[in-house]
Amino acid sequence: MTTAQLYLNCLPILPEIILSAVICLVVLLDMFVPLGRSRVVCGLVAFAGTIVALQVVINPPVAVEAALGGTFGGMITMDGLSQFFRMLFLGGAAITIVFTLGSVETIHYRQGEFLSLILGATLGACLLVASNNFLMFFLSLETLSLCSYVLAAYIKHQRLSAEAGLKYLLYGAVASGVMVFGISYFYGMTGTVQINGVINSVMIASSMPGFNVVPFLLATVLVLAGLGFKMAMVPFQSWAPDVYQGAPTPVTAFLSVVSKGAGFAALLRVTLPFFATNATVANATAGLAGMAHLPVLFAILAVATMTFGNLVALRQTDVKRLLAYSSIAHAGFLLMGMSVFQPDSARAIMFYFFMYFVMNLGAFWVVIVVINRIGGSDLAHFRGLAYRNWKLAAAMFIFLISLTGIPPTAGFVAKLILFKVVISAGISAMQGAVMTPASWFYFGLAIVGVINSAISLVYYMKIMRAMAFERSDDSSRLDLNWVEAGYAMAFAAATVGLLYFEPIANLVNQL
Amino acid sequence: MDKMLLTLITFLPLAGMVAVLLAPGKAHNLIRGIAVVTSGVVFALTCWLWWVFDPTALASHGYDARTWIEIPWINSFHVYYRFGVDGLSTLLIVMTGFLSFLATFVGFSVKKQVKGFYALYMLLMTGMFGVFMALDFFLFYVFWELMLLPMYFLIGIWGGPRKEYAAIKFFIYTLLGSVLILLVMIAYYFQVAADPKTADFAFNIPWLVANQPFHGASPAFKHLLFWGLFIGFAIKVPIFPFHTWLPDAHVEAPTAISVILAGVLLKMGGYGILRFNYPLLPEVGSTDWVMWFLAVLGVVNIIYGAFCALGQTDFKRLVAYSSVSHMGYVLLGVAVLKEEGVNGAIFQMFAHGLSSAMMFMLVGVLYDRAHHREIARFGGIATQMPVYFGLAVVGFFASLGLPAMVGFIGEISVFLGAFKYSMPLTAFATLGMLLTAGYILWTMQRVYMGNPKPQYAEFPDANKWELISLVPLAATCILFGVLPALAMNIYLPSTQLFLKMFAQ
C-alpha cells in the first residue's frame, strides 16, 4: 500500500484518527498538567477533540466524499447509516464529557484515564457502525466493551461501581465469546467475513430450493446474543439494571445512549441489505429473503423486551435503575421497528433513536445534578424537587413526558413515526379491506406497543409525582450553577424543539 | 396584522409564561401583574378577532380568509402550521379569552408557588387557544395534549385533599381519549398519504372534510373511526359513562382552574365533535340509529347528571355534576342534526362556559373563607354576605336556565331542535329542567338561606378581586340572555355549512 493510497484510505476515518490522537493527547496532558487543573484542561481538550471529530463527520473533506463507499479493501464502509450513528456517538461522547465535568461522582478520581476510555469507547462505536468486516466488527465491539467495563468500575473505592464492573465484564465476556462463535459459523457457511459478502451469499442461497435455514438462524441467534447484550434486549438484559445503577452516572448515560446505539447500529449494519428488499412478513413463502422468520423473531424480542422493561420498572425506587429499565423498554420499541423490513422502518429506528438520545441524556443529566446536590438517585431524593428548583424539575418533567411519548415532545414524534411504520406494514399486508394474518400481526404488535406506552406512563409518573406532589424533609432551595441549570434547560428545549422534526427527518432520509 | 392575529393570541401567553418564569419567585404581585396584563392583552386581541371576523364572508373552505394562516411546517410528514377560525371557533376563542382573563384574578387566592401557578396557567392558555384554532390535525393533536400537561400539575399541586387522585384520573382519562383521536388521525394519514397526489393534505382538516377520504370505505370501518373520535371527545365533554373523572377533577382543582376546566376544557369536547367527529364522518353521524343513540345519550346525560347533582353533599361536586347535566344539552343538540339543535348546542357551550365558570367562582369564594365545601355545614350565608348572595342568585339562576339569562337560550334552542327530531324523547328531557331547578334551589336554600351561623359571622363580603371576576360574568350572563343574537349571529353561517354536509 503506497503512501498515497494510505492517505486516501485514511481520509474517511479521519474522525477516528482525530479521536485516537486526542486519546493520546489527553493521556499525555494528564501527566504534565498540574493536578488541580487536570480535570478542566483534559476535559476541554477531550471535548474540543470530539467536537472537531464531529465537525469532520458532519462536513467531511471533499476527498472523503469521493472515497465514500469503502476503504482498506472493504474493511469499513461509509454510508448514511454510519454517518448518522457516528454523529450520534461523537455527540454522545461530547455530552458525556460535559456530564463528567459537571458530575461530582468522579471528581476524586483521575480524569485522564476516564476521558481516554470514553473516547476509546466512542472510537470503538464509530468503527463498529462503519465496519464491513466481521473481524473489524468484533474488534470495534470489543474496544467499546472493554473500555466500558473499566468505566463502569471507575469509582474503584465504591462497592457498587466495582460490582457493576464485574457484572458487566463477566456478562460481556461471555456474550462476546458466544457472538464470535456465531460469527465463525457465518464464516463457515459463506466462506467470507465481509459482512455484505456474508449477507449477499445468504440471500442468494436462500432463494435456492432446499435451502436449510436452521444454521443461518442459529448463527444469527448467537450473534444476537452479543448485540443484544449491547442493546440490553431481553433475554440478554440482565446486566443492564445493575450496571446502570452501579456505574458512575455519566457512564450510565454513555452506556444508555452510545453503547446501546452501537448495538442497534451494528444490528442495522448486519441486517441492512434486508431493509432494501421491502420484504415483510406478508410474503412468507419467499423463504429467508422473504423474511418470514426474522420479522417474527424480532417481534417476539420486541414484545418481550418492552414488556419486561416496563413491568419490572414499575417496582423500582431508584431513579437510575428505573431509567435502566426504561431504556430496556425503549430497546423493545426500537426492536419493534426491526420487525418491519422496509427502508422506512430503518429510518424510523434511527429517527427514534435520535429522539431517545436527546431525552434520555437529558433525564440522566437531571439525575447527575440530583446526585451532585442531594446526594443520591433514590425517589426520595427527588421528592419536592419542583419546589426546591423548578427549572430542574420542569426539565425532568419534559424528559419524562417525552420518554412516555406524549406531545408536545420529541418522544411523541418518535413513537408516532415508529408506530406509523408498523401500522403501515399492517395496512400494506391487507388484501383490499380484508385483514390477513400478517396485518393482524402488525396491528397486534402496534397495540402491544401502545399498551406498553401506557404502562410506562405509570412509572414515569411516579417520578413526576415525587417531584411535584410530595415534599422532602429538606425543603431548602436548591441553587444550581449555570452549567447545571443551563444543560437541563438546553436539553429540555431540545426535547420540545424537536417537535419540529423536519431536519432530523431529512437527515435520516439521506440513508 | 390580521394574519398574525391568531398566532399572537395563541403564543402571547407563552411569552407571558417566559416573563413569569424570569420574574423573581418572591415577587408575587409582579407575577400576578404579568399574568393579568398578558391575559388582558390576549382578551383584547380576542375581542379584536370578534371585531374583524365577518361571519357573512367566509372563504370557500368555510373559514375566515383574513385571519387564515397556512405555512408548511414539517414537509416530510405533511404537517402545516394551519390556523383558521370560523364562527364556532371565534365564539369559543372570545369566551376563552374572557374566562382566562377573569380566572387570572380568581387565581389571586393561590398563595403558594405563585410563580409556578401562573407559568403553568399561561401554558394552559396557549394550549386552549391552539386547540380552537388549529386546523391541521397534527397541530390540533399537539395542542390538545399540550393542554393536558399543565392541567395535570395545576390540579395535582394546587388542588384539594385528594388532588393527586384527581390529577391522575384526569390525566389518564383524557390521555385515553386522545390516544383514540390519535389513532383516527393516523388512519386518515395512511388513507390520504398513500396517494402521492393527495399526500400533502394528510392533516388538512378542511380538505379532509371536503373530500371525505373514507367515503368509499366499509361502514364498519367508518363506524370504528367515528366512535374512536367520539369517545375521545366524549371523555372531554364529558358524556355518560365517561364522566367520572370530572367530579373529582373539578372538586380538587383550585378555583381558577375549575373555572377554566368547566368553562373552556369541556367545550373542547363539544368543539371536537362539531369540528372533527361529524364533519369527517357525516354518513355515520346521520345514520338513524346513531342519531337516536346519541340523542338518548344526551338525554341520559341531562337527567342522570341532574339526579347525581341532586344527591351530592359537596358543594363543588354538585356544581361539577351540573356540568355533566348541562353538557348533555350539547350532545342532544348536535345529535339531532337540526339547525336549531346545533345552534343551540353551540350557544349552550358558550352559556355553560359563562354560567358554570361563575358557579365555580362562587363556590371558590365560599371555600376561601370556610375551607370546606360541605353543603350541610353552610347556612345563612346570604345574611352574612349580601353582595355575594346577589351575584350568586344571578349565577345559579343563569345555570338553572332561567329566561333572560344565557342558560335559557341554549336550552330552548336545543329543545326546539330536538323536538323536531323526537317528541317523546324531548318531552322526557324537559324533566331535566325541573330537576335542575330542584337541585339548584335546594342547594341555595341549604347554603345561603336559614339563620346565619355564628362560626361564619366573621366572613367578609366579596372583596374587590372577587367582584372583578364575578361582576363581568354576571353582566354577560344577563347580556347574552337578553340579546342572544349578539353571539348567535357570529356562527349561524358556519352552522349552515356544517348542516349542509348532512343535507343528503
Added chain:
Amino acid sequence: MNELVNSWGLNPAIPVGLNAYLLVAAILFVLGLIACMARRNAIGILIGVELIINAAIINFMAFWRFGGSQTDGSGALVGPLFGVFLILLAACEAAVALAILLSLYFNFGTIEVDSIHQMER
C-alpha cells in the same frame, strides 16, 4: 468432498475432517459455558470464557483450512488472522478482568461472585 467433511481419521488416506474439528469446538464451547455458569470464582468464569474463545478460533481455523486455505483475495488468511486478533483480545480482556477483579477484591475481600450482589431486583 463429503469425506473431507465427515472424515474421523479412520482412513489413513484422508485427514481428519471438518466435522471432527467442529465437534471438538462445540464441546469446548459447551464446557466453557458450563464453566461460566457453574464457577463461583470469577477467575473460573474467565477460564470458561477462554474455552469459548478457543472454540471459536478452532472453528475459524477449521473453516479456513477446509474452505480452501486461501492466501489471497478478500477471505485470505481469515483463520489465522482471526485467531491472532482473538488471542490479542483475550489478552486485553484478561488484563482488564484482572484489574477489575483486584479492584473488587479490595472492596469486597472476595471474588466469589455469589457473594457480590449489592444490587438486585
Added chain:
Amino acid sequence: MSNELINAAGQNWVGANLAFWFITAVVVGSATMAAFARNIVQAAYALFFTLLGVAGYFALLGSSFLAITQVVIYVGGILVLLMFGVLLTNRPLQERTHGELGRYLIAAIAGAVLLGGVLVRVVFSTPWKMAPAPAVPVPETAAIGRMLVGNYLLPLELAGMLLLLCLLGAAYLVRRQER
C-alpha cells in the same frame, strides 16, 4: 475429489490423524477438568493443557504461526495473568461446587448440553462452504505480516489503540493510591 487430494499430495495422514485424536483426548479431558475441577488452581492448570492442545490443532490445521502465538501469548501471557489473579485473590477457603449450588449446576449443565445438542445438529446438517485445500500447508507467516500492513492495517491499529486503553484502564484500576 478426495482421491485427487491424496494423489496430489501423495501423503499418508496416519500420523496426523493419530495426533489429532491424542490432542483431542488431552483437550477434552483437560477442558472438562477446567470446567469442573473443585480447585481453581487445578482448573487453571487444566486450562494450560487445553490451550497447549489447541495450539496443536492449529499446527495440524496448517498455521504454525498461530500455534506459536497461542503458546506464547495464551499460555505464556494470559494464563499466567489468570494464575496471578488466582494467587492474588485466593483465600484459604477453596472453591466448592456443591451444597446449595447443586441444583443450579444441573440446570447449567442441562442448558449448556442442550445448546450443544443444537450445535451438533447444526454442525452435521449444514452444507459448509468447502473448497479443496492445498495438501501441504503453505507458509503463511509472511502472508499474515503482509496482510497486517495491508487491508488489515486498520484492525491492527485499532488493536494497538485497544491495548493502550486496556493498559491505561487496568493500570488505573489496580493502583491503590489515588493522587
Added chain:
Amino acid sequence: MNDQLVLNLACVIFLLPLACFALMAVFHERIPRHGDWLATTALGVTLACAIAIFVHAAMTGRNLLVNVTFDWLPLGMTNMLKGGILVDRLTAVMLVVVTLVSFLVHLFSVGYMAGDVRYGRYYCGLLLFTTSMLGLVLANNLIYLYIFWELVGLSSYLLIGHWFEKKSASDAAIKAFITTRLGDVGMFIGLMICYWKVGSLQYADLFAAVQNGVLSGQGFAGYDWQTLAGLGIFFGAMGKSAQFPLHVWLPDAMEGPTPVSALIHAATMVAAGVYLTGRLLPFFSPPTLIFIAYIGGITAIFAATIALVQDDIKKVLAYSTVSQLGYMIMALGVGGYVSGLFHLTTHAMFKACLFLGSGAVIHAMHHEQSMSQYGGLRHKMPWTATFYIMATLALCGVPPFAGFWSKDLILGDTLAFTMQHGHWFLVVAGFGTAFLTAFYMTRQVFLTFFGAPRNEHKFEHAHEVAWQMLLPLVILGTLSLVGGLGGWFEKYNPKLDGITQIKAIAEAGYQSPLVATAVAAAHQVAAAAHEGAEGAGEHNPVVAQAHHTAMVLSIVLAFAGIGLGVLMYRERKNGKALLNPDALARAFRPVYVLLWNKYFFDEIYNAVFVETTHIAARVCAVFDRLVIDSVVNFAGLMGKVGAFVVDMLDRLVVDGLMVNGSARAAGFMGNELSYAQTGRVRQYLLLMVLGILALSGVVLVLIK
C-alpha cells in the same frame, strides 16, 4: 293620542320599573331610605301611563292598538324567534290592574315593611316582579310570555323567600318555584309543539294556524296537535294559577310578606294563568276547553271546602284565591271569556284589599296570623274593618259590590252552558262555591273583627295602621264597591277577534276520534261563547233565562252563606254562637280532619314526588361513585377483554400510584418478573444461555 304614543307609553310602562330595578339592585344600599320612594314614585308614573292607555282604549272603538314585532333569537339562518309588543283592550285592562295593585302595594309596604333587614332588596323584588308582569302582559308572542312567566316565578321565589332565615319561608319559596316550573315544563312542551308545527310563536300566527288547520294533524295518543299544544300551555296556566292539582304551593306562599301575597299571590301573578288562558282562548280546541272547565270547577269547590276550616287568616284568603281562580278558569272553559276576565279584574281589587287588610291586622297584632287569637278588632282598627268588610261583601257576591257583577256573569255562563250541553258538575261546583265562599268569609270577618278578643295581651297593643297602609285599603275598598258597576267590562270588551275564530272552527266540523262525546259539546261551547260575547245572550232565550236564574240563585246563596256564618260565629251575649262550630266539627270528624289537612295533598306529594326524587338522586350519586366509576365506563369502552385491561390500568395507575406507589396488577407481574434480576451474575449467565436456547427453540418452531 296616536298609536305611536301608545307604543311609547307601553315602552315606558315596561322600562321605567326595569330601570328603577336595575338602579336599585346595584345601589339600594346607598340611596336614601333604600329607595322605597323611588320605587313607589316610578310605579305611580307607570300607573298614570297605564290609565292613559286604558282610557284611550276605552274611548277609541278599536280593540287592537299596537302590535310591533322585531327579531330576537335567530335559531338558524331562516328560523327566527321574534319578540314583540301587543297592546289591545285586554292588555290595557291588565296593565291598569297590575300597576294599580303594584303601586298600592309599594305604598302599603312603606309602612308594613318599615325596619326590615332587607328593605331595599324587598323593593328590588317588587320592581322585578312588576317589570316581569308588565312584560308578560305586553308580549305579543308565547316565547316572551314564557320568559316573563318564568321571571315572575323568580321574583315570586325571591319574595316568598324574603325572610329566608325561616326554614318554612325558603321551603315555601322552593315549593312555589318548582311547582310552577312543573307547569312551565308542560307549557314549554306546548310551545315546542307550536314552534315545530307553526314555526312561530306569535299569537297572531298561532290563531291563523288554527284556522288554517295546520295543527289539526294527528298527534300523540289520538289527540291532534292543537289539543296537545293547548293542554301543554294550559298546564303552565294551571301551575301559575294554582289550579288543582298544582295548587299546593299557593297557601304555602303566604310565608312571604303580606303585601307580596296581596300583589303576587292574589291579584296579579296568579291571575297570569287566567290571563294566558283568556289570551289564547281561540287557540284551545274543544276537548281542551272542557278540560279547562272541569279543572276550574274542581279547583273552585275543592279549595273552598278547605278554606272552611283554616285558622290562619292568610291561609283562608289563600284558599279563597285558589277557589276564585278556579272560578275564572271554569268560566273561560265554558267559553265565558268576558266573565272570566271580568272576574280577574274585580277579584284583583277586592282580594288585594283583603290581603292588605289582613296585612294591616297582622301588622297590628305583631305578626300573629292565627284567627283564634283575634276577635273584636273592629274597635281597635275601625277603618281597616270597614274596608275589609266591604271587600268581603264583594267576594261574597253581594250586590252591588264588584264581585257580584263578575261572579254572577260566571254563574250565568256556566248555567247556560250546562243547560245546553250537560256537565252539571260545573253548575253544582259554581253555586256550591258561591255559598261556601260567603260562609267562610263571614266566618273570617266575625272571628277577626267581632266578638270578644281572644288574646287580650295582643289586643291591648293593637292599633290602627299608618296612612301609607290605610290609603291603599281605602282605594281598593272603594274599588271593591264600585269596580264592577253595571258590568262595564262587558261593554268595554264587546268584540274579540279570537271568539269569532272559535266559531269558525266549530262550524268547520271539528272531529276528534277519542273524545267523541266532547265534540258535540264543543260545538255548543263555541256557540255559547260566541253568543255570550255577542252581548250576554240576548238573542238566545236559553242563555237569557240562565242568566236570570243565576242572578237570583247567586244572590240567594250569598245571603244564605252569610247567614249561616252569622249563625255559627256571631257571639251572642253569652259568648256562644247559635250553632256551635266545634260540635259540628266533632260530628263530622272525618270530614273535618280531611279538610284541616287539605286533603293530605302535601303529604302525598311529598311521599310520591319529593322523597322519590331525593332517593333517586342519592341512588344515582352512589351508583355513579361505585359502579360507573369503576366498571361501566370501561365495559362500555372496550368490551369485556378491553375492560379487563383498562380496569387493570386504572387500578394500577389511579389507585396504585395514589395509595402507596405500588402498582397492583401490572406491578405484581413486574414483581414476579423482577425475580429474574437476582443480582447473581452466574444466574444472569444461565439466563443468557437459556435465552439463546429459547430463541433457538423459537427458530426451530418457526421453521417447522
